[in-house]
Amino acid sequence: xxxxxxxxxxxxxxxxxxxxxxxxxxxxxxxxxxxxxxxxxxxxxxxxxxxxxxxxxxxxxxxxxxxxxxxxxxxxxxxxxxxxxxxxxxxxxxxxxxxxxxxxxxxxxxxxxxxxxxxxxxxxxxxxxxxxxxxxxxxxxxxxxxxxxxxxxxxxxxxxxxxxxxxxxxxxxxxxxxxxxxxxxxxxxx
Ligand SMILES: NC(=O)CC[C@H](N)C(=O)O
Numbered sequence: 316x317x318x319x320x321x322x323x324x325x326x327x328x329x330x331x332x333x334x335x336x337x338x339x340x341x342x343x344x345x346x347x348x349x350x351x352x353x354x355x356x357x358x359x360x361x362x363x364x365x366x367x368x369x370x371x372x373x374x375x376x377x378x379x380x381x382x383x384x385x386x387x388x389x390x391x392x393x394x395x396x397x398x399x400x401x402x403x404x405x406x407x408x409x410x411x412x413x414x415x416x417x418x419x420x421x422x423x424x425x426x427x428x429x430x431x432x433x434x435x436x437x438x439x440x441x442x443x444x445x446x447x448x449x450x451x452x453x454x455x456x457x458x459x460x461x462x463x464x465x466x467x468x469x470x471x472x473x474x475x476x477x478x479x480x481x482x483x484x485x486x487x488x489x490x491x492x493x494x495x496x497x498x499x500x501x502x503x504x505x
Contacts, residue, residue, distance in 0.1 A: 318503065319341070319343075334500075363394040363398055367410040392483050397410070414482060416475060421450050421452065429447075436466040436474050436495070481499060
């Protein structure tokens with residue numbers, strides 16, 4: 316199994332290290348040819364405006380959008396979740412527009428730009444796992460019945476799945492916990 320990690324900007328190496336710890340082959344996706352022959356792709360955190368602009372210019376966006384629509388498993392963390400969303404409440408930009416969610420950027424307020432919370436995520440872990448939020452978005456609205464909510468923090472939806480698409484507002488790659496990466500690899504195996 317070979318998993319791509321979109322490598323434009325942001326938390327790339329942390330995802331790669333987690334994937335390697337689970338024994339899978341990885342590829343840093345920097346150009347559209349890197350999307351060939353992958354079994355899944357992770358869109359890491361960072362700055363969605365920057366990542367969105369670059370993938371739009373280098374041709375990754377159109378090709379990736381087509382692959383996701385054809386069923387390629389994808390997991391967006393934080394900025395990656397913003398890239399997947401069909402709607403962004405507080406931004407005029409749109410990126411891949413594949414997942415039936417509306418997100419709000421930087422939604423946890425300026426006083427708590429970053430925090431860690433332990434919570435149970437349905438289907439991922441039966442015990443609370445540490446969730447790291449960094450200037451995180453949350454899912455402000457679910458746009459279709461096709462989307463399943465996997466977890467909430469403080470009444471805000473922070474993890475969801477729609478078929479081959481997984482979105483988390485937080486960063487499992489910044490903790491020692493591998494449960495989320497295992498869950499995604501399971502999606503990639505099916
Ligand atoms: N850690 C992150 O990925 C932050 C996301 C960033 N605030 C954005 O809007 O793109």
